[in-house]
Amino acid sequence: MKLFIAASSATAALAQFDSSSANTMVTVDVVGLHDYIEAGTSTNLTCSWTLPVDADAEFNADDFQLFWKLDISENNHKSLLSWRAGDKDPMKYKTNYANGLIFDPNFEELDPTQRQSASLFIPDVPIAYDGLTYSCEVHWGGTYGEENVDLTVYQNAEVVELAKITDTLEGRDELIGNETVAAPESYDVAECTVRSVYPEPATVTFLLNGVEHAVDASDVNPNADGTFDASATLTLAPEGQFDGAGVSCISVAAPTAVTIQNDESYTFPVEVFYYTDEVSIEVNGAATAISDEDYYVIEGNSYQVTCNANGNPAPLVTIRKSDGTTISDSDDIVAVRNDKVELTCEASNDSPANETYTLGQAVSDYASIDVYYIDSPVAGADDQATYDTEYTKTCSASGNPSPKIQWTRAGTSTVISERDLVLGKVTYSDEAEYTCTATNTAGSQSDSFDLSVDGPCVVRTEEPVSGTSGEGEHASLSIKCVVDGPRENACKITWSGPIGLEDVFSTSKQLEKPDGSVLSFTNLVKLNEPTEFTCTASNSYGVRSATAQVDEENEPACCQPNRQASLGTGAIVGIVIAIPAILIILGAAVFFCRKQQQDKDDTCVEEGDDAADAEKQPLQASEPDGEGGDAGDDAV
Incomplete structure (x- = not known):
């Protein structure tokens, strides 16, 4: 867009222009409906304008004029038509020009503040109009705006x-x-x-x-x-x-x-x-591409090989394996383990016998086909581990590519080990079925085995549970002994307690399963002092025991009705029986020692004293190897 300010030599219609009103300028834009106009067709050129913001208040029909002009040659403009807002007969402004063609503005008498555009219609555009420049001028008071548009005319071949x-x-x-x-x-x-x-x-x-x-x-x-x-x-x-x-x-x-x-x-x-200059191997069927030249096929699947080559006449194509044997495009090849195939496709132009053209050079392409497979892994036979030791199991599997080995436990998909199954301090809870899974591109195979655990019994007792079976001096007591042990080497469970309470063990029993044992007393004599009950479990690995203490201070009131220190009936009977027995043993020992050599007297007397002391201690089971005592202490 070009914007012009009228000079002092402007016509009388523009004489009212004042330089102080330079901000009240007209903005003009002209566009054609087509960038290029085909000869013999018609087109419209549209002129649009924007008046100053205060145009409504100051509008006067005489202040607005529109001119269409045509640039015939350099510095030579011809006015095609002009239009003033107040004119009532726009037809008189039709202008004859250029071989009698009529330019019709199609104007209506409208307020230019309401209408912002007007079109110039050009019918049947001839080739001669190519390159002409059309101008639209809009005058408002003392200013005017102008914009040009060039016509480009073409004609396609007839x-x-x-x-x-x-x-x-x-x-x-x-x-x-x-x-x-x-x-x-x-x-x-x-x-x-x-x-x-x-x-x-x-x-x-x-x-x-x-x-x-x-x-x-x-x-x-x-x-x-x-x-x-x-x-x-x-x-x-x-x-x-x-x-x-x-x-x-x-x-x-x-x-x-x-x-x-x-x-x-x-x-x-x-x-x-032309001579063959392109050749390529294409492997189809069950083959999968690794790269441009490398493929793999799963063992047992079939594939086909095609050799594509250009050239005219059609070239001779040969597909050879690395051992020199040839295959054809129509062959179904079954993938066999360890049969990695190296292929060469060779093509060259043939020439009929009646032609004298030279043969082209042979062109080759290559491909490698590997056979992938996987064998079932070998986890081995069912096995046995020893309690509290480390256990390792190796799973072997073969395949191409080398398979990944993973171990899982029955009932869970969580991978617990890679390649070798390694269990650190084995416990009886490790008894389970374990599965070895081998996986590679060819698929997945599995093998399982059962692991059992053998070893000593593991014993612990739980807090005694007391309850009243009735008012008076009698109460009930329940003590649970929990034993973990091997399935095949069952733990035998027995109970022991203080002297004088042997009658309460009539309910003791031996269990063939290591699921624990409950010692229950009914009509139990009151316990007025701390009393220990020992649970003993044994198998071929030895004896383990644990002790539960019934403490008078911690027992419920139902079981401690009297805090006086007194012996129960069973204890009194036991002491009465034990004193004569001790005296008889001591007398026999003295008589025997007198018949021995003098240098052994002291020793014999000491042995007799030890035996007497043992009779005075409560009955307790112990473990020959010394391990049961530790286990019992830990459990209590």
């Missing part, structure tokens, strides 16, 4: 002619006698002529299988109506990319760079004889 020169291109060298004659580097294939096109074409466009190939115009002649005739020749090298291509010609009107018309007046195919 006739497209294609003439075949040759449809055979020989790209092979010919053997004449003892001499080899090289093939031509290129051939003139076709000539295309376009007629009555505008503007003057610089190129003529051929189509090869639908792909445009622009060729410089070699013969351009003007016509009386301003259009041009032009022709060009398509030249092709004898290359495989053009073999079988369909040749045609179209008209593209410059400078649109767009195909306006696609008149295919004639199409013919081209045959090119």
Whole structure:
């Protein structure tokens, strides 16, 4: 857009302009409906404007004027029409110009503050209008705005002619006698002529299988109506990319760079004889590509090999394995373990016996096919581990590629180990079925085994549970002994307690399963002092025990009705029986010692004293190897 300020020599209609009102300027824009106009068609040029913001308050019909002007030549403008807002007969402003064509503004008597555009209609645009500049001027008071638009006119070819020169291109060298004659580097294939096109074409466009190939115009002649005739020749090298291509010609009107018309007046195919220069192996079926040359197939699946090669005449194709044997495209090959196949595809042009063209060089491609497989892993037979020791189990599996080994436990999918199953301090809770799974690209295989645990009994007692069976001196008591042990080497459970309470063990029992034992007393004599009960479990590994203490201070009131220190009936009877027995033993010991050598007297007396002391201690079970005492202390 160009914005002009009227000078002091402006016409009387513009004399009211004041430089102090320079901010009240008119903005003008002109656009055509088409960037390019085809000759013989009609178009509209639209002029739009923006008046100052205070135009409504100051509007006067005489203050607004619109002019369309045409730039005929440099510095030579012709006014086509003018229009004033107050005019009531816009028809009188129709202007005859350029061979009698009529330019009709199609204006209506409207307030220009309400209407912001007006169009100039140009019918039947001739080629002569190409390059003309149209201007729109809008005047408002002492200012005016102006904008230009250029017309670009084109005409597509009315006739497209294609003439075949040759449809055979020989790209092979010919053997004449003892001499080899090289093939031509290129051939003139076709000539295309376009007629009555505008503007003057610089190129003529051929189509090869639908792909445009622009060729410089070699013969351009003007016509009386301003259009041009032009022709060009398509030249092709004898290359495989053009073999079988369909040749045609179209008209593209410059400078649109767009195909306006696609008149295919004639199409013919081209045959090119050329040497094989591309070959490729394609492996199909159950084969999977690793790279451009490497494939793999799962054992037992089948695949096919295809060798693709260009060239005309069709080349001889040979597919060879690394051992020299050949295979054909139609063969179904079954993948066999350890049979990695290296393939070579070789292709070269053949020549009929009646032709004298030289054979091309053989072209090759390569492929490698590996066979993937996986065998079932070997976890081994059912096994046994020893309690509180480390256990390791190895799982072996073969496959290609090398499989990944994982161990899981029955009932869970959590991986507990890789390759080797390693259990640190084995416990009886480790008894389970374990599965070894081998996985690679070929699939997954599994094997399982049962693990049992053997070893000593593990004993612990829980807090005694007391309850009243009735008021008085009797109460009930329940003590639970929990034993963990091997399934096959069952733990036998027994109870022991203080002297004088042997009668309460009539309920003791031996369990063949290590699920614990409960010692229950009913009609129990009151316990008025701390009392220990010992649970003993034994198997072939030895004896383990644990002690539960019934503490008078911690027992419920029902079980401690009297805190006086007194012996129960059973205890009194036990003491009465034990004192005579001790006296008899001591007398026998003295008599025996007198008959022995003098130097042994002291020893014998000490042994008798030890025996007497043992009778005075409460009855307790112990472990020969010394481990049971520790276990019992830990449990309590």
